[in-house]
Amino acid sequence: MSAPARPVTAVLVGASGRMGRALLAAGAARPEVRWVGAIASPTSGALGSEVAPGLRISADLAAVLPAQVVIDFSHPSATRTTLRDCRAARSPLLLGTTGQGASLEADFAAAAREIPLLIAPNTSLGVTVLLELAALAAGALPAHHAAIREVHHRGKRDAPSGTALALAAAVRQGHPAASIPIQSEREGEVIGEHRLSLEGEGEILAFTHRALDRGLFARGALAAALWLASRPPGRYAMRDMLFGKTKT
Ligand SMILES: NC(=O)c1ccc[n+]([C@@H]2O[C@H](COP(=O)([O-])OP(=O)(O)OC[C@H]3O[C@@H](n4cnc5c(N)ncnc54)[C@H](OP(=O)(O)O)[C@@H]3O)[C@@H](O)[C@H]2O)c1
Incomplete structure (x- = not known):
């Protein structure tokens, strides 16, 4: 895969968490990614802190969109809001957060008709x-x-x-x-x-x-996010990046 001419603009939801920090570290080694937003919960102790040069944590996802891709590794309670804001801004979403159960299936299906949506319970x-x-x-x-x-x-x-x-x-x-x-x-x-x-x-x-290393998930997520940024709307899984898409 050749590197895009210009970096892909990306927003990270869950930026203050374990995976968020791993993604920021992995992103520092990938010039194809340019973070334009870092999101945590409205009550986060990390709000306002600078997590990369010029990148401060905020709680308002809609305010930093659109972006060429949104990467969410946060909490299942945030998923509905992330889906809503990505749909409204027509921004592709890689959802790495787990634990939503089956309750959001209809929301996933509706979102995938409008945006590229990659649901990845494991980005390894x-x-x-x-x-x-x-x-x-x-x-x-x-x-x-x-x-x-x-x-x-x-x-x-x-x-x-x-x-x-x-x-x-x-x-x-x-x-x-x-x-x-x-x-x-x-x-x-x-x-x-x-x-x-x-x-x-x-x-x-x-x-x-x-x-062996949390960075493994972060590196896989970044590779998938870069791939997703140029896909048409639809529902994707990690396998589609490696083996080609066989179903919607
Ligand atoms: N797909 C994969 O390969 C993979 C791999 C590892 C983990 N995960 C999943 O990724 C998720 C995060 O894991 P983690 O270990 O990084 O958890 P963590 O350390 O607890 O971090 C959670 C992050 O989510 C933020 N957050 C919580 N509620 C939020 C809300 N309502 N809106 C926006 N941000 C919110 C937290 O912000 P504050 O606490 O600062 O408010 C924090 O930044 C979990 O669902 C985990 O199962 C997936």
Whole structure:
């Protein structure tokens, strides 16, 4: 992919958080990205602080739009507002925030008719490939018993993780299991670990992804955001960047 002639203007929602800081650090190494807004909650202790040269945290997303892409790694309670403001400004949105449940499905569908919307419960390129492998393996082994285990740091709010749910959905694509057990553990500073096992008679096939560094998600998110900025309206997933879009 060749670099665009001019940097892509980007807004970061959740700029004061763990992922926000990782994105700002990753963005500093990518001249193709120019931050034009950094957003936190209206009660954030970080409001007004300078997080990059000339970039101060504010709470009003609409005021810093339009941008060529918005990247949201914040809190599920912010998602409705982010969707509304991105739609109003016709700005593409990469939604990395997890934990919304199924309640926003109609909002996602409506937004995707108007803007490019990439919903990414996990922006790791390795996990993106894992989801494809999971669908392939589970479809070929329908009699095997599928199970998922995920481990994250104690600060993670949602359980099961968005990635574990995406993994279960990938398995179900070709597998008859009505429900797939997901074991969630919260301990220490674990950034994120997911394991899918397919247990059959006399064998266990297992896939493990272990995140070693939060920057991994940030680098994947920036790559996807740059890709999304030039897509037409529609609903996208990380896989579409790597494997091409096969459905809307
Ligand atoms: N897709 C992926 O690959 C991936 C990877 C890791 C994490 N995540 C998800 O990303 C999200 C953030 O994770 P994190 O670890 O960075 O969390 P975090 O450290 O708790 O940071 C949350 C950020 O969201 C902001 N925020 C909270 N409520 C908001 C609101 N109503 N409007 C605007 N901003 C708001 C916070 O601002 P203040 O607290 O300063 O107000 C803070 O900047 C979570 O949903 C997590 O599950 C996704």
